[in-house]
Amino acid sequence: MRLSIDKLSKAYGFLWALRDIHLELQSGQLVALLGPNGAGKTTLLKLFAGLILPTAGSIQLDGATFAPGALDLRRKVGLLSPADHLYENLTVSENLRFFASLYRRRHSPAALVQTLESVNLGPRRDDYVANLSSGMKCRLSIAKWQLLQPELLLLDEPYGVLDGSGVDLLEGFLRAHCAGGGVVIMASHHVSRVLQLCSHALILHQGRLTFNEAKQQPWPSFDRAFSEFLPHGGS
Amino acid sequence: MSLLSETFLLLRKDLLLELRRRDSLLTMFFFGTLLLFVFHFSFDLPPDKVAEMTPALLWLAFLFTGTLGLAQLFNAERENHCLDALLLSPLDRGALFLAKTSFNLILMVLVEIVVIPLFWILFNLNSWNLLPQLFLVTFLGTVGFCVLGTIMAAITLKARARELLLPLILFPLMIPIILATIRCMENVLRTGELGDALPWLRLLLGFDVIFLTLGVLIFDWVIES
Numbered sequence: 001m002r003l004s005i006d007k008l009s010k011a012y013g014f015l016w017a018l019r020d021i022h023l024e025l026q027s028g029q030l031v032a033l034l035g036p037n038g039a040g041k042t043t044l045l046k047l048f049a050g051l052i053l054p055t056a057g058s059i060q061l062d063g064a065t066f067a068p069g070a071l072d073l074r075r076k077v078g079l080l081s082p083a084d085h086l087y088e089n090l091t092v093s094e095n096l097r098f099f100a101s102l103y104r105r106r107h108s109p110a111a112l113v114q115t116l117e118s119v120n121l122g123p124r125r126d127d128y129v130a131n132l133s134s135g136m137k138c139r140l141s142i143a144k145w146q147l148l149q150p151e152l153l154l155l156d157e158p159y160g161v162l163d164g165s166g167v168d169l170l171e172g173f174l175r176a177h178c179a180g181g182g183v184v185i186m187a188s189h190h191v192s193r194v195l196q197l198c199s200h201a202l203i204l205h206q207g208r209l210t211f212n213e214a215k216q217q218p219w220p221s222f223d224r225a226f227s228e229f230l231p232h233g234g235s
Numbered sequence: 236m237s238l239l240s241e242t243f244l245l246l247r248k249d250l251l252l253e254l255r256r257r258d259s260l261l262t263m264f265f266f267g268t269l270l271l272f273v274f275h276f277s278f279d280l281p282p283d284k285v286a287e288m289t290p291a292l293l294w295l296a297f298l299f300t301g302t303l304g305l306a307q308l309f310n311a312e313r314e315n316h317c318l319d320a321l322l323l324s325p326l327d328r329g330a331l332f333l334a335k336t337s338f339n340l341i342l343m344v345l346v347e348i349v350v351i352p353l354f355w356i357l358f359n360l361n362s363w364n365l366l367p368q369l370f371l372v373t374f375l376g377t378v379g380f381c382v383l384g385t386i387m388a389a390i391t392l393k394a395r396a397r398e399l400l401l402p403l404i405l406f407p408l409m410i411p412i413i414l415a416t417i418r419c420m421e422n423v424l425r426t427g428e429l430g431d432a433l434p435w436l437r438l439l440l441g442f443d444v445i446f447l448t449l450g451v452l453i454f455d456w457v458i459e460s
Contacts, residue, residue: 085320
């Protein structure tokens, strides 16, 4: 899988949320998307997900351009937004079945149960999503994307609602996803956790991509960029 | 997956959610019934005015009741950003339009099945044999209302004052449907048959077909912009 972003810009009215982003990502990369609040991280994820259209530039997935109506490309992209994108008045298993049908993924009932067991939601499969905690909803989202198997998985601040075992579960899933040839882009403010996990880091600042490098050990260029743009960030 | 199977999948989900919450149907049913009683106690219609006045009153009740349903049409998708989850998926946007239109149509027809006979009783209309023709006309008018209403509900989905905006932009566009339906019903009540009202019925059919096709074709633009 290859993701190419060329001269990507997004404006909301007169405000440029993103300017001239160039990026090339390959299979197996786990990318940390960092930056202060308002840097444009969520806008970039929404553009990758096709939920908003760019003002200029293009996003290509395996050579095919993201455009309205490019429905086949959408099957390749997933957005894990913790505790979101689930129907509250459907049960845990009904949600999974609904989204699996929507993505035309056929799974046996046993596979569905097994996926729920893997995120420790097996005993809650007949509960309404409305009755789950935020952490459990996030676990259900992980189960959902395990089933749907997108090639490009986007995550927006996934750590906030998960407990310790939930974080281990998420990181195991992301590592397996990349090992299987997928690409992960994760926006987060939990810098130290993300840096341990990622193979690549991007820093956005005021809508511009100011840092784009593969992980090194040690990583002085990242430390410089990080201290310049996130002087008070926790690490 | 074909357009129809996607439509069925979404419609099934909406019906299941409505069955569990029951908020749209119950609200529409009680509001429609309430309006009938208000009309009943407000108007004392002389027998020669019944054919002229009752279709307009009945459609006024359907318009207000239907608008109430339309305002809640995307409620399930607003919760937890589920609309984004649908737009993120490879779902044909035309299927979303057809599912939402069908869902609203089912609710409206269920309300009409109760409201029309009640209206007959309250206004002492004895022409029960005309009910099948009136149901046909009402159904065609309701299809038009739901088709146009779903497009407008999607347009106003992200507006701040959507509950106010929806009727403001929907009602003027509904004038051809309301006019055609009322003329057809009036003719049936007066003469016992559609007869002279056939051009209005054709207009109604044409309106339904054109906007249904248009809705399927433009809904991706409507919902994504």
